[in-house]
Structure formats: C-alpha cells, structure tokens
Amino acid sequence: MKTVYTKIPCYSGDVSGAASALFELGGMVVIHDPSGCNSTYNTHDEIRWYEQESLIFISGLNDMDAIVGNDEKFVADVVEAAQSLHPRFVALCNSPIPYITGTDFEALAAMIEDQLDIPVFYIQTNGLHDYVSGAAGAFAAVAEQEMIQPIKTKPHSVNILGLTPLDFDAPGSAASLIQKLEASGWQVVSNWALDCEPDEILQAGSAAVSLVVSSTGWEAAQILKRRFGIPAVAGCPVGGFAPLVIDAMNQSEADGKNRIPYAEILSAKTNLKPETAVVGEAVGAASLGAALALDQGKAVQITVPTESPAALCPKASRTDGESAIEDRINRADCVVADPLYHTLLHRDTALVPYHHFAFSGRIGYDQAENVFEDSAYQKILERTENGSIK
Amino acid sequence: MIQLAFYGKGGIGKSTTVSNLAAALAEQGHRVVQIGCDPKADSTLNLCHGRRIPTVMDTCRKYNDDFKLSDVVVKSDIGVYCAETGGPVPGVGCAGRGVISALEKLKEKGLYEALSPDVVLYDVLGDVVCGGFAMPMRRQYAQTVYILTSGEAMSIYAAANIAMAVDRFKKRHYAGLGGFIVNRYHNEEDIAQAAHMADQFNSSIVGRLPDDEMVKKADQAHDIVLRMAKTSSLAEKYRQLADLIYRRECGAE
Missing domain, CATH: 3.40.50 (Rossmann fold)
Structure with missing residues (x-):
C-alpha cells in the first residue's frame, strides 16, 4: 500500500515524457494505444499542444486488433502516414495493452524502416513508469541515431540535454538558459529540446560538453560521451549555484570527465x-x-x-x-x-x-x-x- | 554465441532431445545454457536428476525483483546451465506474457554477460500459440529454429504450423528455419512423411532419432541418455546431431 497516492497526483507517465522530448524534433511519434488517449499524453501533459504543430499520433488500437495481433495494420498505417507527412524519423511508443500482449516493437520498427528511408526506432515506454523514464529513453534513442555524426569539436560549446516543458514550464526558460550560458562564454550547439531547431541536434557531436539540466538528459549524455567523448555536467545554472555549474563545465572540457557539482x-x-x-x-x-x-x-x-x-x-x-x-x-x-x-x-x-x-x-x-x-x-x-x- | 530455439508438438520429445543435445555440446567443451520456455517448467528436469529448479516466474512472484541470477540458474553435473521460465498458476494469468517477462528478466539479471555462453538452447512449449511463445524467435534471441516432429499426422500438422509461423516472421527479421528433427521414428515411411513436409518449406531433415527404449528408461530414472547410457548408439546419435547443428550454425557445414 505504500505506493498508493491518496493526497497528491502521480507524475506524468513515460509515454508523455517520450512525446514531450520529441515534440519539436521533426519526427513522427506513434503511440500504439486506443483512440482517445492522445488527450492524456498531449493536451493534458503538453503545454505546447495548442500553439505548436507536432506529428504525434495514436494508433487507435482496438480490442480485436490486440487479441488477434493485427500488427500489419499498425505497420501499414504508420508507413502510409510517414509517406505522406515526410517526418525526419519515426518513433514508436508502447502502452499498457500492447505491453501486456507482448507486441514486439523492435520488429515492427524494423518492418517499418524496411519500407521507409528514414530512421525508425522504438522507445521502451509502457505506461507503468514516469515521464523521466520515457523522456530519457527518447533522448537516448535520438543520441544513438547515425544522423548525429562526429564533427570537429568546437571549443567552449555545449549541448543542453533534458530541457522539456514537463520540467521547465515557464515561458522563456530555454531562452534564459541559453542567454546565461552565452553570457558565460559558452556557445550552445544543440538544445534537446525546447524552443529548438531540429537541425541543431545533428551538430551535437561537435560540442565540448553536455549540460544535463534534468534527469531526462543523463542517458543521452552518456551515449554522446561513448560515441563522441563529450563529458557531461549535471546541473542547472540557478542563483548562486550558477558559477559552479560554469566552473564544472570548464573543468570537464579540460579533463573530459563527468561532473555533478x-x-x-x-x-x-x-x-x-x-x-x-x-x-x-x-x-x-x-x-x-x-x-x-x-x-x-x-x-x-x-x-x-x-x-x-x-x-x-x-x-x-x-x-x-x-x-x-x-x-x-x-x-x-x-x-x-x-x-x-x-x-x-x-x-x-x-x-x-x-x-x-x-x-x-x-x-x-x-x-x-x-x-x-x-x-x-x-x-x-x-x-x-x-x-x-x- | 549461438542461440537456437526448438519447437514441436507437445509430447514429441523436445525436452528429452534438447537436454541430450545440450549435454553433447557441453561434452564437446562448449558453455551451454538450456532455457525451458514452458509454464510446466520440466525442460531441465532430467538434466537435474528430477530436481525441480526455481523458475524465474515463481521467483519473481516470491521476491519481486529482489533475487540474483544464481537463484534461477542451476549448473547440472553434466555442465549445462539450466533455467526455467515457468509461468502463472494453471488456469490464471498469461503464460505467453510469462515467457516474455522471464526471458527479459534473465537478460536483465545478466545471464548472457555473466555466463558468456557459447550456445543457448530455448526449449519452447508445444506450439506458437501467441506472441509470448514466439519470443525465443525474436531478433535478439535465437538465430535459428529447429522443429521436432514424428511421422504421425498430428505431429506433422503441428510442425507445419510452426514452420508457417517462422516463414511469416521473416519480415520481422526473426530467426530462420534450420530444419526438422524427426524424433521417435519407426520406419522410413515416417521419415518420408516428414521429408515431404520439409520440402514444402524448402527445408530439410537435419536429424533422425529412432524410437528407442533407452529414452523411456532414462526418463523413468529422471536421467538423460548421455549420462545414463553414454556409450549407447543413441547417445552417439545425439552427439552427431549436436555436432552437425553446431557446425551448421557456425557456417562450417
């Protein structure tokens, strides 16, 4: 009973986290779930939903499709939508029903990718975890993509990882953060992913440091470290702590080590x-x-x-x-x-x-x-x- | 690492055959893991002298996630590492989901890193009745499926159904069909029946194992042929089949 919540709500779910992380990256996010659930993931959990366009779809899974395993219909629908909308990538998200029936999303992603010329990947959501898990999985999946290639490191340049309105909801948060980093002499190479340009992500391999501003960016930071040797600093430059974050970034750029100041x-x-x-x-x-x-x-x-x-x-x-x-x-x-x-x-x-x-x-x-x-x-x-x- | 899944009609002798193949591969010096993917959890029973090992699902039920790999993987005296997915209590829950969860749990607990097996054999419930029982065929698991059959019509019918499923899963990048093993054959007619079916899938018979009293005796003694009658001609047949399959999977055949 210790996990029962009677006074406070629980945090947004993992699917909402994944959708939020990918909202501005120009991909198509497909959540395999019954129709109607988009309002949970997006209108309720997504402050940008009414202002900004994003290709987020619910498959409209019904009971018979789940029971008979009609995965071909899902694959055909995703392929058709992607061929007409031309997203940069397709991300598939799981939800409780296909999770319980054991739908093999890795296989579905491979089947879809075989028919499209863009990356198709699966984010391991299932509706049983919180937004941190889903957004972290989404950023990690992006960090693994071959579209991000090693580029010559730009000195004093930074990737901002883990910036979503689920954690940074006040308008102007991204601009203020960027301004603060620039005022400290750091150039922002990529912003993952609030008030951002999708093309920025492609340059992420050239950053000297990754600044992880929420837990959702930590796994992606470790992948960028593995792939490109970019060290990570976890911390938000706020109040009197801000100079210490900048110091940590300077040190990490010099010695290539991760830091949590x-x-x-x-x-x-x-x-x-x-x-x-x-x-x-x-x-x-x-x-x-x-x-x-x-x-x-x-x-x-x-x-x-x-x-x-x-x-x-x-x-x-x-x-x-x-x-x-x-x-x-x-x-x-x-x-x-x-x-x-x-x-x-x-x-x-x-x-x-x-x-x-x-x-x-x-x-x-x-x-x-x-x-x-x-x-x-x-x-x-x-x-x-x-x-x-x- | 070679990963193989074995399917076939219930009662056809999958566990007996897989256990003897596992033992033969272990004899050859390979590090072998046998995973029973059946709620009955009896795949490795004879490898362990009739001792039931704790299944992954039972252990999850008792301890949630608070257990170690060594709690659910037992090394038999013949050198084969044994695990059983287990499943829900009969009549409730979802057996297929149980197989999925158990295989994921074994992976999560580090089975493949900790044991660094050369060969993993998945001994799967009689038929591919739902997505869960196709789990061992998935891309990150077995590379090849072997189907056991006898010469009996119902067995051949079940084998053909499984072969059709394997064929249908090609576009999912699942395991390919390695071939058919004719078990408990009585005469050449049995072999011919199975060979005819194999032809229809552009496949072949990779092994033939006769109906031998020794299998029954070993089973009654909760033992396997390779341990109880290690110099018998049947034991030698298991060794030859294990060697053939291993070489095929390594691309040497």
Whole structure:
C-alpha cells in the first residue's frame, strides 16, 4: 500500500515524457494505444499542444486488433502516414495493452524502416513508469541515431540535454538558459529540446560538453560521451549555484570527465536538521537546493519522487510513495515544491510554490517560475527565507 | 554465441532431445545454457536428476525483483546451465506474457554477460500459440529454429504450423528455419512423411532419432541418455546431431 497516492497526483507517465522530448524534433511519434488517449499524453501533459504543430499520433488500437495481433495494420498505417507527412524519423511508443500482449516493437520498427528511408526506432515506454523514464529513453534513442555524426569539436560549446516543458514550464526558460550560458562564454550547439531547431541536434557531436539540466538528459549524455567523448555536467545554472555549474563545465572540457557539482554542496550539511526542503526531479531540485544552500548557508534537503538515475540523486533523496515523501519533507521548516504538495504538509511547515508541469499540469500554471532568471530565483529565495506561504 | 530455439508438438520429445543435445555440446567443451520456455517448467528436469529448479516466474512472484541470477540458474553435473521460465498458476494469468517477462528478466539479471555462453538452447512449449511463445524467435534471441516432429499426422500438422509461423516472421527479421528433427521414428515411411513436409518449406531433415527404449528408461530414472547410457548408439546419435547443428550454425557445414 505504500505506493498508493491518496493526497497528491502521480507524475506524468513515460509515454508523455517520450512525446514531450520529441515534440519539436521533426519526427513522427506513434503511440500504439486506443483512440482517445492522445488527450492524456498531449493536451493534458503538453503545454505546447495548442500553439505548436507536432506529428504525434495514436494508433487507435482496438480490442480485436490486440487479441488477434493485427500488427500489419499498425505497420501499414504508420508507413502510409510517414509517406505522406515526410517526418525526419519515426518513433514508436508502447502502452499498457500492447505491453501486456507482448507486441514486439523492435520488429515492427524494423518492418517499418524496411519500407521507409528514414530512421525508425522504438522507445521502451509502457505506461507503468514516469515521464523521466520515457523522456530519457527518447533522448537516448535520438543520441544513438547515425544522423548525429562526429564533427570537429568546437571549443567552449555545449549541448543542453533534458530541457522539456514537463520540467521547465515557464515561458522563456530555454531562452534564459541559453542567454546565461552565452553570457558565460559558452556557445550552445544543440538544445534537446525546447524552443529548438531540429537541425541543431545533428551538430551535437561537435560540442565540448553536455549540460544535463534534468534527469531526462543523463542517458543521452552518456551515449554522446561513448560515441563522441563529450563529458557531461549535471546541473542547472540557478542563483548562486550558477558559477559552479560554469566552473564544472570548464573543468570537464579540460579533463573530459563527468561532473555533478551540486553533489558536494548538498552532502556538506546532511547531518543537520534541514531548514529547507526542495521536492522535484533530481537535477532541477538539487540545483535549486544547492543554490539555496549556498545563498542561505542553511542545510537543504532534496526529495526526488521521480524515476531519476541514482547517480543524479543526492544521497538518500530518492523517495517512493506518498507517506514516505510526507514523512521526509515535514522534517524541514519550509518546503519548495509544486503547490499541490500542500496537502502533505503539516501545519507548521511552510510551502514555497515551485510549479512542476509533470506533476500538476495546468493547475497552478500561473505560478510557474523561470528559475534561470535571477528575479524569479530571488523570489523563491526570499519566500524561503521568510518561511513564506502557510 | 549461438542461440537456437526448438519447437514441436507437445509430447514429441523436445525436452528429452534438447537436454541430450545440450549435454553433447557441453561434452564437446562448449558453455551451454538450456532455457525451458514452458509454464510446466520440466525442460531441465532430467538434466537435474528430477530436481525441480526455481523458475524465474515463481521467483519473481516470491521476491519481486529482489533475487540474483544464481537463484534461477542451476549448473547440472553434466555442465549445462539450466533455467526455467515457468509461468502463472494453471488456469490464471498469461503464460505467453510469462515467457516474455522471464526471458527479459534473465537478460536483465545478466545471464548472457555473466555466463558468456557459447550456445543457448530455448526449449519452447508445444506450439506458437501467441506472441509470448514466439519470443525465443525474436531478433535478439535465437538465430535459428529447429522443429521436432514424428511421422504421425498430428505431429506433422503441428510442425507445419510452426514452420508457417517462422516463414511469416521473416519480415520481422526473426530467426530462420534450420530444419526438422524427426524424433521417435519407426520406419522410413515416417521419415518420408516428414521429408515431404520439409520440402514444402524448402527445408530439410537435419536429424533422425529412432524410437528407442533407452529414452523411456532414462526418463523413468529422471536421467538423460548421455549420462545414463553414454556409450549407447543413441547417445552417439545425439552427439552427431549436436555436432552437425553446431557446425551448421557456425557456417562450417
């Protein structure tokens, strides 16, 4: 029963994560699922859906097709759509029904690729994991594609990996991040993948460093390291933590090693009672927590309820289940979290809203903050210092 | 690494044949893994002297994911590593999905890296009744399917159905058809019947194993021919067939 959620929602599912990661990359995403589910994956979980065009389809799987294994119909439909829409690639996503019936998506992808002259790949979603898992799988699949070729490394250039509106929902987040990196002398080669140009991805092999701004980009970063030797730095340049991220990027460019600069800051005071807790996806929450710890000189506790890789989660921060989250975050005086976490807080614990689209979608979206802007970060810092909203 | 899947009508002698082939390959110095893909979980029973080994599905049911590869893979005294996918309790759940999950779990637990097998033999339930039982044919698993049959009409009918499935799966880049093994044949008529069917699939008979009392005796003793009657002519036939299949798969035949 420990994984039953009665007070807070669960995070967006893996299929939504995959669709979000690929939304702007010019491919065709096909989710093998009954008709009607597109609203779950996209209209509810995708803030860009009404503003921006993307080739995301639901196969309209019905019970008889699932029972008799009518995969040929799926293959024919995908081929026909791709031949008329000319996407850059086709990505197939699994969902609970074909997952349970054991549909072989690797084979379907091969069958479709045999009939098209573009890459066709499978992203291992099944509706049983959260968005981090799906988006990570999607970025990883892109990173493996041959369309990204080794190119001569450009000094002081960076790939931004793991940027999706499920984690960075405030308008202008991508522009602010890019501006911050450029102001520090770094040229952005590719942005995976928010407010981006699909062609940028093709240049990813030329970056000196990958900056992983959410857990969704870590696996892709490791693939780019394996394929092109590009080291990864995990962290978001926010508040007083930003110079440390830039320092880590400089060091990684010099020695080719991966770095997670928030790890040391957050482990420095783990034996103290936390005054502030930050809840969210590992890299975003830990970066914000590191900034608050540096700027306030206080112990900050991180709680990661998402399926983030262990390497990115500060010590003991990965927390499963509503009651475990509740126990953990109420040890702090003030909790920086999505506003819907207020239902878990005890009377004396203050909440500083930090909207997370993958958690609450459009509920409270007007409170979304672009933390790459110093003014937005300052607002969170001040609210945290004041023990803000009860 | 060579990976082979064995199919055929239920009761035709797949487990007996695969176990003896596995033992013959192990005798030749190869590192062999035999995986039973049947909820009955009796593929490796005789390799293990009648001892039932913990199946992957039972272990998952008991411990969820909290177990090691060594909890579900047992090395028999003849040198073959044995695993059984197992399945749901009879009458409930989904046996095909069980095979898929179990094979994925073995992979996830590092079977192929940890054991570095030279040969993996998948002994699959009687017929390709659903997608789950086609799992061992999938691209990342077996490269070749061998179908067992006798000369009896129902057995040949089942073998033809399996061969049709293998043919249909070509466009999915699945395993190819290696050929037919005629098991428990009584006379040349049995062989002729099977050969006629093989012709229809542009395939051939790769092995013929007679109906031999020794198989029954070994089975009653929860043993295999290659251990119980290692110098018998039947044991030699298993060795020859194992050698032939191995050489074919290596491209030497």
